[in-house]
Amino acid sequence: MKPFLREKVPSGIDDIPNVTAYEAGYLVTKNSGWRNFRPVIDTQKCVGCLSCYLHCPDGVIFRKDGKVAIDYDFCKGCGICEKICRPGAIVMEAEK
Amino acid sequence: MAVNAKTLNETEFFYGHKACAGCGGSLAVRIALKVLGENSFAVLPAGCMSAVGFNFPQLCFGNNAIISTFAGTASMLTGVEAGLRAQGITDFHAVGFAGDGGTADIGLQALSGAIDRNDDILYICYDNEAYMNTGIQKSSLTPFGARTTTTPAGKNIHGNLRPKKNMFEIVAAHGIPYAATASVGYLNDFMRKVEKAKSIKGTKYIHILAPCPTGWGIKTNETVEAAKEVVDCGLWYLAEYENGEFTLNHRPKEFSSVESYLKKQSRFRHLTDNDIEIITASRDKKWEYINKNFR
Secondary structure: OOOEEOOOOOOOHHHOOOOOOOOOOEEOOOOHHHOOEEEEEOOOOOOOOOHHHHHOOOOOEEEEOOEEEEOOOOOOOOOHHHHHOOOOOEEEEEOO | OOOOOOOOOOOOOEOOOOOOOOOHHHHHHHHHHHHHOOOEEEEEOOOHHHHHHEEOOEEOEOOEEEEOOHHHHHHHHHHHHHHHHHOOOOOOEEEEEEEHHHHHHOOHHHHHHHHHHOOOOEEEEEEOOOEOOOOOEOOOOOOOOOOOOOOOEOOOOEOOOOOOOOHHHHHHOOOOOEEEEEEOOOHHHHHHHHHHHHOOOOOEEEEEEOOOHHHHOOOHHHHHHHHHHHHHOOOOOOEEEEOOEEEEOOOOOOOOOHHHHHHOOHHHOOOOHHHHHHHHHHHHHHHHHHHHHOO
């Protein structure tokens, strides 16, 4: 199962489990605020080699229609994808 | 069929974690879990991957995962494996992800014990060459000359005085069913090794070199490149140990420059020509040994 964002954020003492176990893949915050640059994919240039998808430390690049797309909620903007992209289909654009 | 980017499980099991941008360790964990699949039970000791993966209520593993004591990765894996077996569950992988400190220093005894019992577990050491989680202290897998907060570089002493511990061959010396080295710069090789380890009964150990931009002083986008370059310049190697024999998986035609690899990283920037000569000589000695003893 892929971890995903939940609506309920445990906050009060009643929400905190009294055992050292909790639901797997429970996300309550995004990582998008970490980013100064965002990778942007030019789907015209993308050849679907999946090298960026394979090498992304955060797994935010996913397969879509034979090519790739990015989950910007969790991309930290490290730039590995831009560097590894042979056809140069990914450019890093400054976040405004 | 060989695992590659096209055949790899598309589900992400390690997602939304708080590792630094460009983290090599999280890439290793992510890829290993994609190869192992949903039925993997992960054990993580104190270290980067437990610190970034379990920030309650932000829990970033989609499969079963648990934090162990620092020293007890392998012993907890033993327990997890025995517990699942006792419940009659057969289709699972008990996998541990420990850092270099948690493996070569603190967790070595437990790992040695697990190999001795030949428990059916997979132990993956993601080696970022220091205690990065606590702020870059030297571990026994920190290479010679590296500057860390406990081995500072000054006028007289140029960083770490001791060479990197040979963890791969220490593990192999137990007569383990399967051991391998890998690098996040060569992910196809790593995926093949995890896939192979999946099908082997008994203890498996994979040592993957995973650069840390924060601790190594490289840019966040240079992680994969650095992990490639360390193999290409001969300071790390891709090998396997199986049935009592060592096999080399990748032989660089010609070594790239050691100096160029080192000087890109701020932890090595202080090294003198003499230091680099020492490192190059130790590399050549290591490769002489590899050429003699590895197939």
